[in-house]
Amino acid sequence: MSNAAVNALALNTLQRTFVPRSTRPILKVSSTQDSKKKVLFVTPEFADLIKTGGLGDVSAALPRALGKRHDVRLLIPGYAQVMNSGHPIRMVGRVEADAGMPACRIGRMDMPDGLIVYVLVCPELYERDGGPYGDPHGRDWPDNPVRFARLSLAAADIAAGHAAISWIPELLHAHDWPAGLVPAYARWRGLSTPSVFTIHNLGYQGLIDMSLRHTLAIPDSACHMEEMEFYGQLSLLKAGIAYADHVTTVSANYAHEITTPEFGYGLDGFLRVKARKGLLSGIVNGIDDSWVPRSDPHLIAGFDRNDLSGKAVNAAYVRDLFGLEPSSGPLFAVVSRLVHQKGIDLTLGVAETIVEHGGQIAIIGCGEEHIEQAVHDLAARFPGQVGAHVGFCENEARRMYAGSDFLLMPSRYEPCGLSQMYALRYGSLPVARRTGGLADTVEDGLTGFLFDEPSVASYRKAVLRAINVYRYPDLLNAMRTRAMATEFFWAQSIEPYDQLYHSLLLQRQVIAHIV
Numbered sequence: 454m455s456n457a458a459v460n461a462l463a464l465n466t467l468q469r470t471f472v473p474r475s476t477r478p479i480l481k482v483s484s485t486q487d488s489k490k491k492v493l494f495v496t497p498e499f500a501d502l503i504k505t506g507g508l509g510d511v512s513a514a515l516p517r518a519l520g521k522r523h524d525v526r527l528l529i530p531g532y533a534q535v536m537n538s539g540h541p542i543r544m545v546g547r548v549e550a551d552a553g554m555p556a557c558r559i560g561r562m563d564m565p566d567g568l569i570v571y572v573l574v575c576p577e578l579y580e581r582d583g584g585p586y587g588d589p590h591g592r593d594w595p596d597n598p599v600r601f602a603r604l605s606l607a608a609a610d611i612a613a614g615h616a617a618i619s620w621i622p623e624l625l626h627a628h629d630w631p632a633g634l635v636p637a638y639a640r641w642r643g644l645s646t647p648s649v650f651t652i653h654n655l656g657y658q659g660l661i662d663m664s665l666r667h668t669l670a671i672p673d674s675a676c677h678m679e680e681m682e683f684y685g686q687l688s689l690l691k692a693g694i695a696y697a698d699h700v701t702t703v704s705a706n707y708a709h710e711i712t713t714p715e716f717g718y719g720l721d722g723f724l725r726v727k728a729r730k731g732l733l734s735g736i737v738n739g740i741d742d743s744w745v746p747r748s749d750p751h752l753i754a755g756f757d758r759n760d761l762s763g764k765a766v767n768a769a770y771v772r773d774l775f776g777l778e779p780s781s782g783p784l785f786a787v788v789s790r791l792v793h794q795k796g797i798d799l800t801l802g803v804a805e806t807i808v809e810h811g812g813q814i815a816i817i818g819c820g821e822e823h824i825e826q827a828v829h830d831l832a833a834r835f836p837g838q839v840g841a842h843v844g845f846c847e848n849e850a851r852r853m854y855a856g857s858d859f860l861l862m863p864s865r866y867e868p869c870g871l872s873q874m875y876a877l878r879y880g881s882l883p884v885a886r887r888t889g890g891l892a893d894t895v896e897d898g899l900t901g902f903l904f905d906e907p908s909v910a911s912y913r914k915a916v917l918r919a920i921n922v923y924r925y926p927d928l929l930n931a932m933r934t935r936a937m938a939t940e941f942f943w944a945q946s947i948e949p950y951d952q953l954y955h956s957l958l959l960q961r962q963v964i965a966h967i968v
């Protein structure tokens with residue numbers, strides 16, 4: 454069979470991946486096709502132990518959801534927060550030094566629910582004060598290229614059977630730029646293991662200086678625009694896109710948006726080629742089973758759509774925590790990384806309108822220093838009506854979703870967004886920009902309020918619609934009831950991943966058969 458014929462077969466198979474359940478043909482190649490596949494997730498965050506945003510949530514929830522069908526294990530860096538988490542770590546393997554990347558040990562951590570996490574242990578690279586990507590002041594670690602190339606190469610070493618671990622993955626699933634070199638090393642080392650690369654945020658590309666290629670064992674042949682070169686630099690994100698057998702992103706709408714100049718961050722042309730070949734798809738994120746307002750132990754009081762009394766208890770708690778005066782007006786929440794993407798500057802622009810109409814705002818977030826300062830200044834401008842906490846606290850975030858009436862999410866772009874899904878479940882109606890996954894998950898006028906332009910004027914209209922609905926309790930409750938009934942649990946989102954894995958493994962089987 455010619456390469457073109459193999460590709461055509463693979464493409465056919467991949468296209469089947471996204472056919473609705475009722476019409477999807479059953480793929481049967483061999484009896485092993487039906488058994489659990491070994492999948493290694495490579496990710497820089499894992500919400501159980503360390504998280505800066507939605508990638509951490511997905512890395513914790515998706516393997517567990519897929520674990521019902523496959524043997525999914527994680528590989529994460531051994532950050533101080535991981536090594537000191539209290540979960541026992543047993544040393545099970547080792548990878549050798551390569552170019553400028555040091556040798557590391559591999560530990561195994563068994564989470565209480567049985568999820569197996571491999572930890573790349575290398576104190577000189579990972580055990581530091583600060584976050585996954587930077588120091589306590591938010592400055593990127595200068596050796597991030599080595600830190601995350603080392604992670605990616607370790608994944609390829611495990612897949613190659615070079616890590617002294619008897620478990621060898623049949624498929625590699627890498628997430629965002631820190632794991633972008635996983636498909637690349639797998640290809641450069643001649644592995645037949647297929648790889649999936651998931652883009653959670655195209656805005657972060659992992660750009661590195663071209664001169665680092667020797668340190669990172671990147672072949673010169675990869676340093677051109679068809680592979681990982683990006684305007685004179687090397688892009689770890691582009692490497693993931695270039696070398697993965699299939700690229701996914703986290704909503705159908707964003708999968709389309711990133712092929713346009715407006716959202717493509719200079720990679721839209723490259724992504725259009727992938728899309729034309731059927732090698733780019735959008736699979737919307739889910740949320741994990743813990744997001745149930747009646748049973749969430751983090752809340753001050755539980756509630757559900759038939760009895761919302763507990764919501765008021767959480768609202769009173771949030772008002773108190775943020776220094777807001779008691780009020781019968783609407784409570785707006787912001788739970789967000791404080792970065793340009795999230796449009797916090799737009800929220801600063803509508804704050805006065807909210808306060809003038811009797812509303813209050815509670816903000817929790819951390820990120821860029823000037824945005825942190827701006828939210829502090831906003832709170833100082835409206836004492837008792839706007840409160841801001843700069844920091845990261847999952848408990849408080851959950852109580853804010855539970856206590857607020859509306860969630861403000863005016864993102865400039867949003868690959869999927871989990872915050873709006875959490876808010877919907879907890880009866881807080883999103884006021885959000887019609888972009889990416891927000892457009893896919895919020896129903897305008899039914900479960901939230903969408904606006905089109907990334908401008909204060911457009912946003913203000915949506916905010917005023919929300920305030921208006923708040924004046925009509927029956928209407929508000931009808932919207933809340935519908936929002937709280939939305940089901941975004943992973944159990945419903947894993948089918949496309951499952952189909953994709955099977956398609957790629959089938960493709961490899963066909964190629965192995967004919968070579």
Ligand SMILES: Nc1ncnc2c1ncn2[C@@H]1O[C@H](COP(=O)(O)OP(=O)(O)O[C@H]2O[C@H](CO)[C@@H](O)[C@H](O)[C@H]2O)[C@@H](O)[C@H]1O
Pocket residue numbers: 505506507508510511653654703738788789790817818819844845846847850867868869870871872873890
């Ligand atoms: N200060 C704080 N304290 C406590 N919790 C906080 C917090 N700030 C944020 N969070 C939490 O972080 C998560 C944010 O997730 P999102 O998916 O909404 O956005 P993020 O941009 O981080 O994720 C990226 O990856 C995800 C996953 O694919 C995509 O959904 C998204 O569009 C993309 O931008 C939520 O769990 C939220 O509650």
